[in-house]
Amino acid sequence: MRQTSGIKAEERELFQRFGLQFRVQHTLLFLSTITLIVTGVPLWCMGRPEYSWSQAVVNTFGSIETMRYIHRAGAAVLILVSIYHLSYTVFTKEGRREFIELLPRQKDVSDVTINSLYFLGLLKYRPSFGRYTYYEKFDYWAVYWGCVIMIGTGLVLWFPEVAVKYVPWFTYALGAEVHADEAILAALSLFIWHFYNVHFNPSRFPGTLVWWHGKISREEMMHDHVLEYYKKVLAQTKSKGQKADPQSGTTM
Amino acid sequence: MKKETVATVGLILAFFTSIYAQEGQELLGDRSDGSRAISVHLIPLYAENNDREKGEQIEPGAEFAMPFSTHWTCGECHSYELVKNGWHFNSVDSNVPPGRPGEPWLYFAPKLCIQIPLSYRQWPGTFRPAQVGLTEFQFTRIFGRHTPGGGPGEMQATEVDEIGRQFVSGTLEINCLACHNAHHGQDMGGPGGYAVQVSRQNFRWAAAASCEFASVKGSAAAVTETYDPFLPDPDEKNAPRVTYQKEAFNENNEVLLQIVREVPNQRCYYCHSDLCYSQPEKAEKWASDEDIHLTAGLKCVDCHRNGVEHNIVRGYAEESANSSNPLAATSSCEGCHLSEGKDQPQAGRLGAPVPKHTGLPPIHLKKLTCTACHSGPWPGKKTILTKTSRAHRLGTPNVNKAQEVLPHIVSPVFARQGGQPQAQLGDGLAGKIAPHKVIWPAYWGILEDDQVKPIALGVVEKVVGKVFADLELPATGDWPKITKEKIIEALKALSPAAAGEAVYVAGGKLYRLNDSGELAEDLDHPAAAPYMWPIAHNVRPAAQSLGARRCEDCHSPEASFFFGKVCVDSPVQAKDGVFREMMDMYEVDGPVYVRVNWFFKLLIIGVMTLLILHIMGDLYRRVMLLLAKRAK
Numbered sequence: 043m044r045q046t047s048g049i050k051a052e053e054r055e056l057f058q059r060f061g062l063q064f065r066v067q068h069t070l071l072f073l074s075t076i077t078l079i080v081t082g083v084p085l086w087c088m089g090r091p092e093y094s095w096s097q098a099v100v101n102t103f104g105s106i107e108t109m110r111y112i113h114r115a116g117a118a119v120l121i122l123v124s125i126y127h128l129s130y131t132v133f134t135k136e137g138r139r140e141f142i143e144l145l146p147r148q149k150d151v152s153d154v155t156i157n158s159l160y161f162l163g164l165l166k167y168r169p170s171f172g173r174y175t176y177y178e179k180f181d182y183w184a185v186y187w188g189c190v191i192m193i194g195t196g197l198v199l200w201f202p203e204v205a206v207k208y209v210p211w212f213t214y215a216l217g218a219e220v221h222a223d224e225a226i227l228a229a230l231s232l233f234i235w236h237f238y239n240v241h242f243n244p245s246r247f248p249g250t251l252v253w254w255h256g257k258i259s260r261e262e263m264m265h266d267h268v269l270e271y272y273k274k275v276l277a278q279t280k281s282k283g284q285k286a287d288p289q290s291g292t293t294m
Numbered sequence: 295m296k297k298e299t300v301a302t303v304g305l306i307l308a309f310f311t312s313i314y315a316q317e318g319q320e321l322l323g324d325r326s327d328g329s330r331a332i333s334v335h336l337i338p339l340y341a342e343n344n345d346r347e348k349g350e351q352i353e354p355g356a357e358f359a360m361p362f363s364t365h366w367t368c369g370e371c372h373s374y375e376l377v378k379n380g381w382h383f384n385s386v387d388s389n390v391p392p393g394r395p396g397e398p399w400l401y402f403a404p405k406l407c408i409q410i411p412l413s414y415r416q417w418p419g420t421f422r423p424a425q426v427g428l429t430e431f432q433f434t435r436i437f438g439r440h441t442p443g444g445g446p447g448e449m450q451a452t453e454v455d456e457i458g459r460q461f462v463s464g465t466l467e468i469n470c471l472a473c474h475n476a477h478h479g480q481d482m483g484g485p486g487g488y489a490v491q492v493s494r495q496n497f498r499w500a501a502a503a504s505c506e507f508a509s510v511k512g513s514a515a516a517v518t519e520t521y522d523p524f525l526p527d528p529d530e531k532n533a534p535r536v537t538y539q540k541e542a543f544n545e546n547n548e549v550l551l552q553i554v555r556e557v558p559n560q561r562c563y564y565c566h567s568d569l570c571y572s573q574p575e576k577a578e579k580w581a582s583d584e585d586i587h588l589t590a591g592l593k594c595v596d597c598h599r600n601g602v603e604h605n606i607v608r609g610y611a612e613e614s615a616n617s618s619n620p621l622a623a624t625s626s627c628e629g630c631h632l633s634e635g636k637d638q639p640q641a642g643r644l645g646a647p648v649p650k651h652t653g654l655p656p657i658h659l660k661k662l663t664c665t666a667c668h669s670g671p672w673p674g675k676k677t678i679l680t681k682t683s684r685a686h687r688l689g690t691p692n693v694n695k696a697q698e699v700l701p702h703i704v705s706p707v708f709a710r711q712g713g714q715p716q717a718q719l720g721d722g723l724a725g726k727i728a729p730h731k732v733i734w735p736a737y738w739g740i741l742e743d744d745q746v747k748p749i750a751l752g753v754v755e756k757v758v759g760k761v762f763a764d765l766e767l768p769a770t771g772d773w774p775k776i777t778k779e780k781i782i783e784a785l786k787a788l789s790p791a792a793a794g795e796a797v798y799v800a801g802g803k804l805y806r807l808n809d810s811g812e813l814a815e816d817l818d819h820p821a822a823a824p825y826m827w828p829i830a831h832n833v834r835p836a837a838q839s840l841g842a843r844r845c846e847d848c849h850s851p852e853a854s855f856f857f858g859k860v861c862v863d864s865p866v867q868a869k870d871g872v873f874r875e876m877m878d879m880y881e882v883d884g885p886v887y888v889r890v891n892w893f894f895k896l897l898i899i900g901v902m903t904l905l906i907l908h909i910m911g912d913l914y915r916r917v918m919l920l921l922a923k924r925a926k
Contacts, residue, residue: 078678083766091513100689111721149856156905160911161908161911161914161915163918177908178376202654202655203656205655206657213655213887214655214849215845215887218845218846218849218850219851219887219888220887220888220894223890224894226898227898228897229904231905234902234905234906234909235902235906235908235909238909244913244916246918250733
């Protein structure tokens with residue numbers, strides 16, 4: 043790993059990556075999502091002979107009714123956190139800034155291309171990422187898509203009589219199918235893709251606590267968000283009236 | 295002149311007045327006085343004379359006793375002419391609205407590869423017996439066993455060779471005892487009972503033979519048509535003869551009949567039983583559950599009601615459009631369970647629970663009949679073979695008890711209900727979806743102007759019987775398997791005999807010879823469409839209705855309601871074991887959610903493949919870097 047001598051001395055320095063509001067939202071989001079998955083999968087499997095284990099899970103919860111209540115409580119939290127996030131995005135400066143940072147850009151396409159070539163061994167360097175990598179943006183927008191679908195279809199299943207009144211074309215069966223299918227996609231993405239990227243990849247295994255304290259090390263900044271790092275350094279040096287470090291570009 | 299005119303007019307008026315008075319005359323038993331007690335029927339029995347009028351009173355000790363006639367015995371106190379207009383007896387009256395399609399009479403001949411639905415009622419998809427060359431006399435001989443008499447059984451023969459035979463056999467009068475005799479000795483299907491007498495052409499003797507105090511020997515079919523049953527020949531040993539138990543008669547030659555106003559269930563079951571081979575362990579009747587209404591204590595006649603005119607309520611939702619029975623509108627499922635009633639509460643009749651259908655989108659009640667969720671055997675992955683009394687002679691001697699015995703009725707099949715007036719549905723909805731019993735017609739016909747007319751059974755038997763002479767008939771009573779070559783041979787033989795283009799219909803297909811003499815198949819020909827009639831019973835408890843546990847009973851990619859396999863029954867080799875998807879039967883495209891399911895399946899596979907490749911690429915580069923580092 044190439045590093046400048048100036049930075050090496052300050053390697054242990056931590057950067058505040060996520061603010062409190064962001065972390066609260068994330069915590070509520072993952073708590074509700076995990077609750078929904080844990081209760082939703084057995085609910086979906088109940089009554090299907092090939093998934094007889096689901097009965098044991100239901101028994102653990104007491105009854106299918108209890109499980110439904112917990113699932114709906116999780117859904118209510120998810121709906122609240124979605125509203126919270128929308129308000130945060132619209133009404134706070136931090137939210138608007140983060141949202142703008144998360145918007146897909148032309149650079150993301152070139153980053154995907156460069157990274158793919160890098161994975162294939164055709165390039166020797168990774169792309170330089172800004173505040174959000176393309177796969178973090180993917181995570182964010184996947185949750186957006188997922189929440190819209192899961193909440194929408196979940197409400198159809200929760201209030202079928204209201205749904206048939208206002209959206210008669212959106213049948214219960216359609217809602218159930220989309221709800222289950224999207225849940226599978228979301229759960230697989232969460233446990234395989236997201237968990238690998240943030241917890242299980244070799245540089246972070248066995249996990250990171252960024253979701254808790256919101257801080258990342260200089261090393262992580264240099265590796266995953268080098269452009270943001272230099273942006274911060276430039277801002278710092280400007281504010282101190284110093285000359286900017288000429289070292290920039292790619293890291294390994 | 296004036297006096298003559300007045301006298302003539304007076305005579306004419308007197309004549310019509312007398313006719314009116316005669317027709318309108320109310321007999322003793324035509325109207326109840328309101329008592330719910332059993333009316334004791336200690337009555338004399340009367341025979342019919344050779345003028346088809348009231349004959350002598352039956353004397354049990356007479357050397358050549360005649361069978362009693364229900365027409366003249368029961369008709370003493372109940373207007374027979376009124377009764378014969380009832381639903382069970384009026385099928386031959388073309389003025390009677392056919393109403394919702396019901397169970398047809400299924401004529402089948404394994405040797406000729408025929409099973410064809412017949413009915414005197416104009417139910418689309420059925421054929422009138424005359425269309426296949428069956429006279430009323432022949433029809434009665436074949437199917438009269440499971441009728442309460444009357445209808446075609448009382449029609450006068452018109453064919454020359456049948457007029458004499460009918461003089462011997464008599465007509466099959468309405469057998470009042472078939473339904474109203476509560477005595478356990480009422481024998482409809484026993485070795486000497488009603489069904490056997492009908493098969494022996496002992497129509498005149500059938501009702502007497504069915505009761506507990508008379509027995510009949512001999513056969514009208516076994517004597518010549520010149521035999522006179524009113525002047526019996528003691529030397530004619532084969533002639534039908536009735537013997538009465540003398541102890542059943544009192545000193546006035548009266549008999550105490552155990553007649554009940556309300557027909558016991560057991561009497562209905564003789565003609566209205568069915569057997570579904572849903573699960574091997576439930577193949578026997580004792581192992582199956584019964585209709586929840588019966589379990590709750592109701593009787594058949596609690597819903598299927600009628601007065602002396604015998605215009606019985608069939609019990610389907612839109613029946614009042616076809617029936618003059620005032621209870622028709624309120625004796626359906628909705629009538630007792632849902633209908634509010636105009637002047638007084640209707641729902642909850644007879645203790646019927648009023649369903650709340652909590653959480654059930656109302657669209658279900660618009661698109662489905664009540665029976666769709668609540669009646670019939672629980673739908674499995676594929677349809678099952680079903681037997682009925684009338685189709686399989688249940689309850690009569692020497693019934694083939696094999697599961698595969700013809701005719702092949704498959705159920706439950708969810709399909710759009712026919713015969714439902716479009717105007718009653720509104721909202722542009724076609725008939726509601728209901729569970730049905732289905733039969734795939736198999737018959738030989740003539741194609742004219744793209745219409746198929748069945749060829750008379752006599753012609754088919756003569757021509758096709760010869761071609762199929764070497765066909766092996768399975769002991770199970772199942773179809774023999776016919777090859778396409780055999781069909782070609784039969785069609786070539788039939789065309790000249792039937793004077794037209796012969797075709798064969800089976801398994802939803804129409805087979806015909808093309809110009810080069812090869813066998814062509816037409817899949818969509820309307821003549822090959824299955825005949826379906828709705829299932830009303832057995833009604834399952836609410837907790838065992840479709841969707842009571844979970845919506846996925848119907849709304850899942852595995853649900854039988856949409857994706858169950860409907861057996862397409864055919865004797866044609868290589869066409870057996872063919873199935874159609876359930877949703878094809880009610881003519882809908884695959885549900886949207888199935889296409890959505892496929893979209894998501896592809897989406898999940900696509901997205902997860904890319905993400906996992908990304909992870910593997912990342913891991914690969916990390917490993918390569920580590921190895922390079924160690925190498926340095």
